[in-house]
Amino acid sequence: MKASFFSIGTYRNSVKIKGWPTAPAQWDxxxxxxxxxxxxxxxxxxxxxxxxxxxFSEHHYMPLLLQPNPMxxxxxxxxxxxxxxxxxxxxxxxxxxxxxxxxxxxxxxGLSGGRxxxxxxxxxxxxxxxxxxxxxxxxxxxxxxxxxxxRALSEPQPFGWEGRQFSYxxxxxxxxxxxxxxxxxxxxxxxxxxxxxxxNKFGLAxxxxxxxxxxxxxxxxxxxxxxxxxxxxRDQLVYRGLCVLGDTDKEAQEMAKAFxxxxxDDDETPVGQAFGNLQFVGSPSTVVEQLRxxxxxxxxxxxxxxxxxxREHQSVLRAIDLFAAEVLPEIRKFDEPAKKLxxx
Numbered sequence: 001m002k003a004s005f006f007s008i009g010t011y012r013n014s015v016k017i018k019g020w021p022t023a024p025a026q027w028d029x030x031x032x033x034x035x036x037x038x039x040x041x042x043x044x045x046x047x048x049x050x051x052x053x054x055x056f057s058e059h060h061y062m063p064l065l066l067q068p069n070p071m072x073x074x075x076x077x078x079x080x081x082x083x084x085x086x087x088x089x090x091x092x093x094x095x096x097x098x099x100x101x102x103x104x105x106x107x108x109x110g111l112s113g114g115r116x117x118x119x120x121x122x123x124x125x126x127x128x129x130x131x132x133x134x135x136x137x138x139x140x141x142x143x144x145x146x147x148x149x150x151r152a153l154s155e156p157q158p159f160g161w162e163g164r165q166f167s168y169x170x171x172x173x174x175x176x177x178x179x180x181x182x183x184x185x186x187x188x189x190x191x192x193x194x195x196x197x198x199x200n201k202f203g204l205a206x207x208x209x210x211x212x213x214x215x216x217x218x219x220x221x222x223x224x225x226x227x228x229x230x231x232x233x234r235d236q237l238v239y240r241g242l243c244v245l246g247d248t249d250k251e252a253q254e255m256a257k258a259f260x261x262x263x264x265d266d267d268e269t270p271v272g273q274a275f276g277n278l279q280f281v282g283s284p285s286t287v288v289e290q291l292r293x294x295x296x297x298x299x300x301x302x303x304x305x306x307x308x309x310x311r312e313h314q315s316v317l318r319a320i321d322l323f324a325a326e327v328l329p330e331i332r333k334f335d336e337p338a339k340k341l342x343x344x
Contacts, residue, residue: 004238009064044080051320071091074112090185187207201230214298244308284322302331306319
């Protein structure tokens with residue numbers, strides 16, 4: 001099993017931050033500058049200690065997720081992360097200009113030397129309110145934008161596009177991708193999305209759901225892929241979850257209280273979608289077993305949000321090091337039996 005690291009940023013501020021949207025008046029300039037520096041350092045550390053991917057996502061008006069444009073952050077990170085894949089998981093294509101997204105993907109791929117992986121995302125939750133999107137059209141817009149971007153990044157000649165949601169007289173992307181066949185993924189948090197991904201030969205990415213639900217999604221995805229005449233590899237199945245890692249289960253559970261005690265007046269942490277529902281909590285051995293459940297559900301890449309203690313940069317770095325030293329070697333062994341069978 002492979003591991004991907006996603007930094008939620010480390011924004012520290014003495015002002016209590018409550019609710020969504022967070023008022024701009026609460027922004028502390030020094031804390032913001034620090035947060036950007038810390039984020040780059042965390043990604044660089046994850047690369048140094050052996051994570052296979054580093055990932056990015058799009059969220060708005062949120063102090064805990066300082067990535068309103070994942071392309072900008074990924075471009076910066078590509079200059080300090082020299083080995084790991086740059087996983088754009090992902091731009092919210094339903095709310096943006098898909099041609100602009102295609103151009104930005106190609107730019108990040110060039111800056112990274114051909115290491116980009118891209119997920120086409122419908123929404124991250126609060127984003128529906130951010131851009132006041134028409135929810136009745138969001139699925140159709142996401143699917144059409146995904147197909148348009150994929151074609152735009154592979155078509156050797158200029159072409160026109162006349163769809164139900166998007167219309168362009170001319171599409172001709174410059175710069176082009178460094179990769180000849182970049183990996184594309186689609187969100188799989190519903191049966192309908194999994195079916196679309198399979199029919200169009202996209203990898204599948206799920207987030208935050210329990211293993212019993214994931215098994216249903218993966219089974220449906222694989223069945224639809226079989227009907228479409230292809231077979232997904234394990235690397236084409238990605239799972240994202242929040243991880244609180246400690247030396248012991250007790251230590252991790254204490255750290256996790258900052259996420260689960262949402263009604264505590266002393267808690268300064270805004271808790272958004274998926275926060276408060278931690279997928280991986282415990283000592284290294286406990287987290288290994290929790291990740292084994294995800295692997296047994298069919299996933300080959302675990303994209304983990306290693307949070308450490310809230311707003312404590314050094315705690316996140318320590319969690320990165322601990323995961324790399326004691327979790328990563330164990331989850332890599334998950335695929336060894338299959339490799340031995342192939343050798344036989």
